[in-house]
Amino acid sequence: MTTTTHRTAALLAAGTLTAFLAAPAAAAAPGRAGHDGPALDGSGECTFPMKKQIEGIPWPLQRVLLDELWQDTKGKGVQVAVIDTGVDDVNPQLREAVDAKSGKDYLKPDKNNPSFGDEKRGKTDGTVDEVGHGTKVAGIIAARPRPGTGFVGLAPEATIIPIRQNDEKNSGKSDTMALAIDWAVAKGADVINISQDTTQPLGPDSPMAKAVARAIAKNIVVVASAGNDGIDGTFKNTYPAAFPGVLAVASSDRNNERAVFSQPGTFVGVAAPGVDIVSTVPGGGQCVDNGTSFSAPYVAGVAALIRAKYPKWTAAQVVTRIEQTAVRSINGRDGYVGWGVVDPVRALADLPGTPASSPVPDPAPPKPPAPEPARLALSETPQERSERLATYTLGIGGVLVAVVAGTATVIRDSRRRRKAR
The missing domain is CATH 1.20.5 (Single alpha-helices involved in coiled-coils or other helix-helix interfaces)
Structure with missing residues (x-):
């Protein structure tokens, strides 16, 4: 397997990039206009396979007490469908996580791509990832621990269903996205992660909207990235994130504030780390990237843990728990980080009762008692x-x-x- 560099389709502004990433293209991302399918939400360039691993613990994991998070479950038995550019199962951290038998490829792999050996050419099980995008997404969810790196997935015993529906050319269409969602439902997915978006208006009668509705009706948690076109701060819907019942995820930075590129909108449910994100790449090793693409799987990993711990909860209750326990600076939600930045440990904590079907603002703090008027003595x-x-x-x-x-x-x-x- 030779070393190759790939750039994902949706590129960020230069200010959001790190030394690990190349400068962005000046042109708008493909798929925003004249394309009826979702564009990839990640950004930057990664050279893979990486010969050296990233040794340190990534900053989003430094904020999580993993022993406390995993005291009840690590996601065993939960299946998470990753509808993306495919998921590589050669990377050692994903080899045991990916269920190739349940995978599906809706595109034709480039048989002439020298980055892949004969064992990958022509495969149709979703384990071909010529971009690296889907492999990063899957790693954030379920990468197994490995000596030599501090990176690990949030649900390191969950199973990934790899579904290849898009590539760096944005070959995926909204119709193939609908097929991919239906495939995930048929294969028994408990959670579906979609790190792609389109700003083209899609009504409730569109194939993608109907497929999402079918998945939600089957009690599946659908998580989708909000998109990376938010640098101007304009509110607008992106799909499938804005469909009813989908948990739309924005990106937050190290200060728990909206990342500058993260798309705001009334549909945003929560935010999660999306800046300087470490994850797996095809062939082996890890690299760093930015984007709401990598915020969504962070939340999908939390959803997988909740589904394993509370198997009787509905999808709506899982979503509510994630939103209700998020860290927020206001009493309620806004269009930038939704209900707040996801708190994995708090979401898994043993809180009294079961969640409702939708989050509610925090109870207002009790008002202090009114001061008693001073008694005035008469003559x-x-x-x-x-x-x-x-x-x-x-x-x-x-x-x-x-x-x-x-x-x-x-x-x-x-x-x-x-x-x-």
Whole structure:
């Protein structure tokens, strides 16, 4: 397998890139206009396979107490469908995670691509990833731990169903996305991750909308990225994220604020880390990337853990738990980070009761008791005046008695001294 560099389709502004990534293209991302299918939401270039692993613990994982997060489950038994550019199963961290038998490829792999050996050419099980995008997405969800790197998926015992529906040319269409969603449903997915978007208006009668509705009706948690066209701050819908019932994920930065590229809109459910994100690449190793593409699988990994811990919960309850336990700076949701930045540990905590079917604003803090008015004393009553005067009289009387008694004693003693002379 030779070393190759691939650039994903939706590129970010230069300010969001790191030293690990190449400069973005000036042109708008393909798939935004004149294309009826979702465009890839990730950005940047990664050279793969990577001979060296990233040793440190990525910053989003540094914020999570993994022992506490995994005290009940690591996602075993939960199937997460990754509808993307395919998921490589050669990377050691994904080899045991990917269920190739359940996979599907809706595109024709490039048999002439020198990046892949004979074992990958012509495969139709979704394990061909010529871009690396889907492999990164899958790694954030379910990468197994491996010596030499601090990176691991949030649900490292979950199973990935690889579905290849798009490539760097944005060959995927909305119709093939609908087919891919139906395939995930047929293969028993518990969670579906879609890190692609289109701004083309798609009504409830579109094939993709109907496929999403069928998945939700089957009690499947559908997670989708919000998109990376938010640098101007304009609210607009992207699909499939804006379809009813989909958990739309925006990107947050290290300060828990909206990443500058993250698409805002009324449909945003939560935000998750999307800047300087480490994940797996085809063949082996890891690289760093940015985008809502990598925020969505962070949330999908949390959803997989919740589904494993609470198998009887509905998809709506899983979504509600993620939204209700997110970290937010306001009492409610907004169009930038939704209900807040996802908190994996809190979402898995043993909270009383079961979630409702939709989140609600936090209870307002109790109001402090109103201060009691100061009691104003009126002038004294006649009785109070009489008692005061009587007290004065007794006091003065007592003083006079003491003076008279003292004077008598002095006179008596003086007379005795004169007689003694």
